[in-house]
Amino acid sequence: MGTDEFVFLLTGLKWTVILSAIAFVCGCLGGLAVALARTSGIKLLERATAAYIGVFQGTPLLMQLFVVYYGLALVGFKIDAWVAVATGLTLHASAYLGEIWRGSIEAVPRGQTEAAKALSLKYVSRMRDVILPQALRVSLPATIGFLVQLIKGTSLASIVGFTELTRAGNMISNQIFQPLTVFGIVGLMYFLLCCPLTIFGAHLERRFAASAR
Numbered sequence: 001m002g003t004d005e006f007v008f009l010l011t012g013l014k015w016t017v018i019l020s021a022i023a024f025v026c027g028c029l030g031g032l033a034v035a036l037a038r039t040s041g042i043k044l045l046e047r048a049t050a051a052y053i054g055v056f057q058g059t060p061l062l063m064q065l066f067v068v069y070y071g072l073a074l075v076g077f078k079i080d081a082w083v084a085v086a087t088g089l090t091l092h093a094s095a096y097l098g099e100i101w102r103g104s105i106e107a108v109p110r111g112q113t114e115a116a117k118a119l120s121l122k123y124v125s126r127m128r129d130v131i132l133p134q135a136l137r138v139s140l141p142a143t144i145g146f147l148v149q150l151i152k153g154t155s156l157a158s159i160v161g162f163t164e165l166t167r168a169g170n171m172i173s174n175q176i177f178q179p180l181t182v183f184g185i186v187g188l189m190y191f192l193l194c195c196p197l198t199i200f201g202a203h204l205e206r207r208f209a210a211s212a213r
Contacts, residue, residue, distance in 0.1 A: 001181050005172045009182075012168025013189050015082075019164060020151045022086050027093025027150075034098025036127070039105050049098065056095035062156045064088050069160040085157040089150065096146055104139035105131060137208065144201035148194045165189060 034052065037045040056064065068091070069084035079087075108131050116126040155166035163171070169186035173179040 001172075001176060001178055001185070005176065005182075006185075008172060009165065009168050009185060009189065012163060012165040013193075015163065016151065016154050016165040017193070019082070019086060019089065019154050019157065019162075020147070023089035023093050023154075024147055024150055026086075026090040027097050030090060030094025031097025031101055034094055035101035035105055038098065038102040053095045053099050056092050057099070061088075061092055061153050062159060064092055065156055065159055081157075081160045081162040084160055085154075085162050089153065089157075092153070093146070093150055097143065100142045100146065101135060101139050104135040104142075107138050108134045141201045141205035141208065144197055144204065148197050148201070151194055151197075152190065 034049050037049040038053075040046065065085060065088040068088040069079070069081065072079060072084070112130055112134065113126065116130045121130065154164050157164050158167035158170070161167075165186055169182050173182040176182070
């Protein structure tokens with residue numbers, strides 16, 4: 001295990017971070033749309049988004065990435081591996097974040113909505129200025145926890161040949177035949193990436209629980 005191999009692992013780590021960031025940011029946008037649709041009071045939207053969430057929560061992420069990459073190719077859409085993985089992870093993230101934020105929106109006391117309506121606030125202003133800021137505070141620990149899971153989920157990108165941290169480690173292991181050393185380093189990199197987020201999420205949860213007493 002030399003310098004070149006370590007640099008290659010760092011390159012894989014870079015792509016893991018980039019892929020996680022793209023999927024999380026785009027998943028946040030999609031998740032917000034899903035959460036708003038789930039709480040809109042419009043039955044068709046609520047049922048459609050409930051089915052969307054059910055599909056992505058009820059099937060393995062590995063299968064979802066496989067279907068996005070190979071399924072789109074079957075119908076004539078040939079896309080790069082990183083685009084397919086980013087798309088699959090974004091859809092996955094939007095479903096989970098949408099459900100997390102749906103619960104957070106519904107956790108805001110109903111009196112807040114009634115007070116906003118009494119002040120003649122329109123739907124956009126009501127959600128932007130009253131409901132969503134409170135829901136965001138409630139959802140932060142769970143959102144950060146999901147980000148940790150998403151980072152670890154990028155390891156499944158190797159199913160379509162995308163070289164992120166886990167695949168980089170596998171490639172090096174096949175070359176130098178030191179799997180314990182290589183994957184020990186890979187595991188340490190994941191730990192250093194995820195552990196601070198886990199600690200931060202736990203800190204927020206304790207802080208919000210204390211303030212709610």
